[in-house]
Amino acid sequence: MRAAAASLSFLLCTALLLCSEPGAQAQPTGFDAATPAPSQVDPLIQHVGGRQTTDLGGGWPAIIDPYENGYYNYRYEPTPAGYFVNRQPQDPDDLIEYDFAASEPLEVPGDWNSQRPELFLYEGTVWYGKTFDYALPEERRLFVHVGAANYEARAYLNGAPLGVHVGGFTPFNLEVTDRVRATGNFLAFKVDNARRRDGVPTVNTDWWNYGGLTRPVRLVEVPATFVRDYALHLDPAAPDILAGWVQLDGADARQTVTVRIPDAEFAHTVETDADGYAAFRVAAPDLRRWSPEDPHRYAVVVEAETDRVADTMGFRTLTTRGADLLLNGVPVFLRGISIHEEALGGGRAYTRAQARTLLGWAKDLGCNFVRLAHYPHNEAMVREAEAMGLLVWAEIPVYWTILWGHAEVYALARQQLREMVARDRNRAAVALWSVANETPRSEARLAFLTGLIDEARRLDPTRLITAATEVTFEGRTLVLDDPLGDHLDVIGVNEYLGWYGDTPVAEIAAFRIQSTFDKPLVVSEFGAGAKYGLRGDAGTIWTEDYQAALYRQQIALLREVDVLRGMSPWILMDFRSPRRPLPGIQDFWNRKGLLSERGQRKLAFGVLQAFYGALARQDAGDNSRQGSSATR
Ligand code: GCB
Numbered sequence: 001m002r003a004a005a006a007s008l009s010f011l012l013c014t015a016l017l018l019c020s021e022p023g024a025q026a027q028p029t030g031f032d033a034a035t036p037a038p039s040q041v042d043p044l045i046q047h048v049g050g051r052q053t054t055d056l057g058g059g060w061p062a063i064i065d066p067y068e069n070g071y072y073n074y075r076y077e078p079t080p081a082g083y084f085v086n087r088q089p090q091d092p093d094d095l096i097e098y099d100f101a102a103s104e105p106l107e108v109p110g111d112w113n114s115q116r117p118e119l120f121l122y123e124g125t126v127w128y129g130k131t132f133d134y135a136l137p138e139e140r141r142l143f144v145h146v147g148a149a150n151y152e153a154r155a156y157l158n159g160a161p162l163g164v165h166v167g168g169f170t171p172f173n174l175e176v177t178d179r180v181r182a183t184g185n186f187l188a189f190k191v192d193n194a195r196r197r198d199g200v201p202t203v204n205t206d207w208w209n210y211g212g213l214t215r216p217v218r219l220v221e222v223p224a225t226f227v228r229d230y231a232l233h234l235d236p237a238a239p240d241i242l243a244g245w246v247q248l249d250g251a252d253a254r255q256t257v258t259v260r261i262p263d264a265e266f267a268h269t270v271e272t273d274a275d276g277y278a279a280f281r282v283a284a285p286d287l288r289r290w291s292p293e294d295p296h297r298y299a300v301v302v303e304a305e306t307d308r309v310a311d312t313m314g315f316r317t318l319t320t321r322g323a324d325l326l327l328n329g330v331p332v333f334l335r336g337i338s339i340h341e342e343a344l345g346g347g348r349a350y351t352r353a354q355a356r357t358l359l360g361w362a363k364d365l366g367c368n369f370v371r372l373a374h375y376p377h378n379e380a381m382v383r384e385a386e387a388m389g390l391l392v393w394a395e396i397p398v399y400w401t402i403l404w405g406h407a408e409v410y411a412l413a414r415q416q417l418r419e420m421v422a423r424d425r426n427r428a429a430v431a432l433w434s435v436a437n438e439t440p441r442s443e444a445r446l447a448f449l450t451g452l453i454d455e456a457r458r459l460d461p462t463r464l465i466t467a468a469t470e471v472t473f474e475g476r477t478l479v480l481d482d483p484l485g486d487h488l489d490v491i492g493v494n495e496y497l498g499w500y501g502d503t504p505v506a507e508i509a510a511f512r513i514q515s516t517f518d519k520p521l522v523v524s525e526f527g528a529g530a531k532y533g534l535r536g537d538a539g540t541i542w543t544e545d546y547q548a549a550l551y552r553q554q555i556a557l558l559r560e561v562d563v564l565r566g567m568s569p570w571i572l573m574d575f576r577s578p579r580r581p582l583p584g585i586q587d588f589w590n591r592k593g594l595l596s597e598r599g600q601r602k603l604a605f606g607v608l609q610a611f612y613g614a615l616a617r618q619d620a621g622d623n624s625r626q627g628s629s630a631t632r
Helices: 008-020 352-365 379-388 407-424 443-459 483-487 505-510 544-558 603-626
Strands: 052-055 058-064 105-108 125-132 140-146 152-157 160-166 172-175 185-192 217-223 226-235 238-249 256-261 266-271 277-283 298-303 308-313 318-321 324-327 334-339 369-372 391-395 430-437 464-469 471-474 477-480 490-494 512-515 521-525 564-567
Touching: 105 125, 140 152, 160 172, 226 256, 226 298, 226 308, 238 256, 238 266, 266 277, 318 464, 324 564, 334 352, 334 391, 334 521, 334 603, 352 379, 352 603, 369 379, 379 391, 379 407, 407 430, 407 443, 430 443, 430 490, 443 464, 443 483, 464 483, 464 521, 477 490, 505 544, 512 544, 544 603
Parallel strands: 334 369, 334 564, 369 391, 391 430, 430 464, 464 490, 477 512, 490 521, 521 564
Antiparallel strands: 052 217, 058 105, 058 125, 125 185, 140 172, 140 217, 152 160, 152 185, 226 238, 238 277, 256 266, 256 298, 298 308, 318 324, 471 477
């Protein structure tokens, strides 16, 4: 029997990459935790949605630049010149071979692939240019905030470089206080989505490489000294304690700051130090707990002397005890589904409405949990998940065959982890930070990932850490023994019994899963491809019947696993992937969705829905019998 391989796909890519890139093996191993990240940006501003913002969305004139002509063939001295300057001929003989004003616009936010046929498969540079006016009052500061740009973004204001951000799924902001003019500003972005072997992710992924300014671009105006960041959460070890900190930014660093939760009649005041920082721990025993059954969120106000930010937050604890996951002290089973950030019909999703559609389907399935694979999704997804009562697995794109031995690659992964945590650390919905997906075992990989795990714990001691780990096969037993598991709180594993490998679907339930860890297990993927509407017998792949049979068998297998505390099958909806060309069936869609790319339900949707319904009824019964509830 061929090993039923969760890992088959990436073993192939490992082999391909190592063959095609001989230099990759000669690189030094180990990494330097102090290596700076490649981005040059300002520290992130917490909860931009709660600030005074100006949306720069709309049509941005764009120049497609596959040869990077606007970047390399132009000069900075004596006068800056390049596509980052909005030049117009001044004399009849001025030779300028580009013109933003006459260039077709691309919608921002939005991936470029979905907007023009010639950009569908494009990988390279596009220049975006936007003119705007902004009368910034004295004593105020202004930032350009970008929700995400895939993959590298170089920003320029009025012809001068502003900053660089590398990494396609996390936000960044750049201060323009001293540069912005009352009228006629020209903001340019060179966005490049070329895949890179030393990138995070690397060159091979099973999703579409959507390029562009894919998430909102905004101007954020704040006072001279402002509340840059804050964190607030229940202490998992002492759940009646509310712990947190605030960070001011500006010259007037020493201030009195009050954190208020008006509906809970809670207020706590602290004094910030010379760096604008203050931490606190204070008793807050009566806070209503957030849970999927009661996703209660409070209005929270962080009020300094010079600034005030209003947010919405839930409060809960999530801990482990042996193999149990405890939400507010009560055992919970994660009824999940994996989701890509793909819009109905294709394209990168970014709106609240799209988030509600995707997450609404997860609710219809009976989920209390979503795995937002394989990169940080847009902020609306996480905020809507919190509002709708869905726990979240959030992940950075450390996927398959990253160049482990490289300090710069590590620094880039660490930067994306920091940005993900910085943006979402106040969301009660976020249960798990995932540091990696299906990464083949090696010493260099273990060093890299344990570095990230330590960093995640340092950044956010209140969250559980996971990763989709590797299994080994002993006959018909899948043994969970990846050394990475020693460092995780929750073991994730992807297994494709019945799909990759030659295990007949009818034999899946004859397998066993055995864990060497006394920790909760979440089966983070299983699945099978099915073309919506294609019916047949349960032994014929690509049919809905095969996929449904596989789900039945997988459920039979998984319900026997003693350490299983959750699952997030692969995947909610079909998604675009260049790795899936089979004509008539895939047509560049990964067909493992329970829904087609148009949102039509396949048979397996009902199979999982019935299982989750039964589990939810059983959990509700258990809780009421115990006389306990996940909420207070
Ligand atoms: C996996 C990967 C996921 C792929 C999936 C598949 O193991 O984690 O990104 O899309 O398998 O469909 O092969």
